[in-house]
Structures are given as structure tokens and as C-alpha cells.
Amino acid sequence: MPIKPPPHPTGTTPPPIPKKFTPQHVAIVMDGNGRWANERGLPRNEGHRAGETALLDVVAGAIEMGIPYISAYAFSTENWKRSPSEVAFIMRFSTEVLNRQLETLKSWGVRIRWAGRRPKLWKNVIEQLEQCERETRNNTICTLTMCVNYGGRAEIADAAAAIARDVQAGTLKPNAITEKTFQKYLDEPDLPDVDLFLRSSGEQRISNFLLWQSAYAEMVFMNVLWPDVDRRTLYKAVEEYAHRDRRYGGATDKIPAQTTN
Secondary structure (H helix, E strand, O other): OOOOOOOOOOOOOOOOOOOOOOOOOOEEEEEHHHHHHHHHHOOOOHHHHHHHHHHHHHHHHHHHHOOOOEEEEEEEEOHOOOHHHHHHHHHHHHHHHHHHHHHHHHHOOOEEEOOOOOOOOOOHHHHHHHHHHHHHHOOEEEEEEEEEOOOOOHHHHHOOOOOHHHHHHOOOOOHHHOOHHOOOOOOOOOOOOOEEEEOOOOOOOOOOOOOOOOOOEEEEEOOOOOHHHHHHHHHHHHHHHHHOOOHHHHOOOOOOOOOOO
16 A cells, blocks of 8 residues: 655645646656756766755655656766766666665555666666566556656657558558557657656756657746755646646637627
């Protein structure tokens, strides 16, 4: 039986937002670790260490608010361009975090999933991610998708290549390909569209994250570095989201219609 996450140390509780205005899927770009560390005269890796607590607290906040899906951008396909020492640290630290927090997340009823490419990703990272998937596969409170060696364009290109192979094999007809068909070839085909796209650090770009799934996402950019984020940041983002007018391409004329006598 899942247990509730502990309350925030300040006693702050979630804002009273009706369920119909609460996002079902929140995508998070955890940005600002390096800047947070450098501002304190620390190496960039210390920022990554500090970000572990932020992610755990945000997941706790998501559970409090009844948000069933969280996707976290942990390592992108472009992050291999960073220094070899930083990449090596992130790879080692990723396995340590997953190993360290697995039991806590399991106790909260969190299901862990992995989205991303296998090539180049360290074998022990893959093994740890797959172990987390296996051990949490029956949890239903919240799904945390860890996007590791992930890129939105890479995901779409890989899906297109898989579709091309099936067309060539004769198992899929080209004129039968729809958006729903395409989604079945994505890394996590059951992942719903992103409702709220949240990025920390003040940067205002999506950085190749969940491109397909974020077609109609509401973007919220928070001017706080990731290690300083906690569930209260999520609360504020969801409050802003709840006040957005989501029309999905539709529009309503709010000017009263003219009447004639």
C-alpha cells in the first residue's frame, strides 16, 4: 500500500485547484545546475548533486496535487558535447540517484519509466534504469519518466525509421499511417500529451524535449535555478497553468452578436 510523501518542511500545502484545471502530464527541463554551482564558487558537478533533492520534492508535490505523469529531462542526446569529466560524473551520479531513491519512490507508488536511446549510454546506467522499471511496473500513483540520452528529434527520427522498416516489410501500409499510428512508434507510446511544460533557470526554450508530445503544451518558465526548486515551484507553475485558456486551435468570438430589430 503506497504511503503519502512527507509534507514540505515549511508546512506549505498545494493550492486548491480543481481537478479539471490540474495538468495530467508535466514535462520538466531541470536547468541551472551548473550556474547554481558556479555562483557559489563550486564545480558544476556540485550543482548536479544539489538537483537530486529538487527532483524528489517535485515528485512529492506532483503526488500531492494528483498529477499522474512527470517527465524529467535528465540527459539529452546533445549533452555528450559537454566535457568528458562532466559526462562521466552525470553517468555515475544517475545510477547512484536511482539506486538511492528507488525504495522511496516505490513506497510512494511511483512507476519509473525510461525514454531515450541505448547507443552511447553506459551499460550500468541502462541496467539501473531497467531495474527501476521492473521493480515499479505495478505502481499506479504517478509515472516518472526519466529521459536519459533523449532528444525529441531523435525520438521522431527513430519512429520514422521504424515505420519505414515496417512499410518495407509489408506489415504497414503507407496510406494507413496517421498521427495515432506514429505515436505507437515513440519511446513511450502510452505517455499522454504534455499539458504543462516547466523549465527552471529563466531560459525560455524547449531544448529538443518531448517535441511530439508538447504540441499543445502550456509553457511556464520559472526564474529559479534547478537546485533551488522544490514542490512550491511546481505549485506556482500549476497555478499559472490553471489560468491559461487552452483552445487547441479553436477560438470563440467573445464579442456579443449584433441583433437586428
